[in-house]
Amino acid sequence: MTTAAMPRPEGDDTQRELTVDELAARVGVTVRNLRAYSARGLLPPPRMVGRTGYYGREHVARLILVREMLAEGYSLAMIERTLASAPPTASSATLALHRALLAPWLPPEPEVTTGQELAARAGVAENSAVVDQLVELGLIRRLDDGRLEVLDPALLTAGLQVVELGVPPEELIAAQAAVTEHVREIAQTYVQMFVDTAWRSFVAAGSPPEELERVQAMVARLQPVAAQALLAAFRTEMAAAVESAVETALSQFPEEESGSPPA
The missing domain is CATH 1.10.1660.10 (Multidrug-efflux Transporter Regulator; Chain: A; Domain 2)
Structure with a gap:
């Protein structure tokens, strides 16, 4: 025993x-x-x-x-x-x-709100199905008292601004789910780059305490530098996508007959 x-x-x-x-x-x-x-x-x-x-x-x-x-x-x-x-x-x-x-x-400090307040900020009717989608996406967490905890307020604010442009919340949530998958892959790419270079060298050297501050500084700078590079690439690709979409949209307009008198 x-x-x-x-x-x-x-x-x-x-x-x-x-x-x-x-x-x-x-x-x-x-x-x-x-x-x-x-x-x-x-x-x-x-x-x-x-x-x-x-x-x-x-x-x-x-x-x-x-x-x-x-x-x-x-x-x-x-x-x-x-x-x-x-x-x-x-x-x-x-x-x-x-x-x-x-x-x-880490994202900013979470915010606590209600489904009614969230719908009012978006200018739409309260919809529990939309909240369920946000929970599934990992943007919101339901609390025991029935309120909602917004895990990334900055992302929510950006989403509400898109809704104000006239995009239905359901369409935005679907688009955000796709974007999140791509962003996750991008984040893993940058993190793996750090692990394969700075971190591996730090560990191979025996993790010397005098090098720890340098590694920490690199980690702190990696986020803004990676975000800047990602934003630059996004602007380029967004411009190309908008140009292509505009050309496609304009091609659907009926052509004016040559020589027709002005209205």
Whole structure:
């Protein structure tokens, strides 16, 4: 028969497991806040012995990072998204690197709205089917209280401007779904380029700490540079597409008879 290991002796303070009160005291937060962070998924679950949870070094590292990000002005929602893909047992150094590499790419802070407010902003009648499409596309998330969380407000604003031009929401959503697939491929191309060059060289060199700042700077600059290159290519292709569409549209107009008197 096996028995659960109990917390280590007090002598090895950096290694021993902590109760929730000890963890809060170690990091300098209240137990109430610690429980709130856990409820949001910011901390991995503790090891349970009966009804008592025990926390290890990975919890200390994660909680310290949460506290630091809050001090830097991050909201809990932004921290939640930043840490969502981080390994639950990552060290403090790994979490710090994860934050540095991912933070520049996160979308703006989410907005909370309702279906009625969303329809009013679009100038259309409220339509739950349209909301379902937005949820499926990953642009909106339904909250437990019935409200809607807009995950990328900037993209929503751009979409509403297109609707104002007279494009039906259903047509725009279908077009955006196709565009998202293409953008996903483009993003993977740029990221793979970074992994195959700067990141691979950094790892091959043994991940020297003195090189970390340079890698972080490259990651931070990659987004605006890639966006600028993508926009330039898009303008060129958009101009060609518009020119072709205009020529096709004009060719459908009836030709005027030569020599006919002016109206």
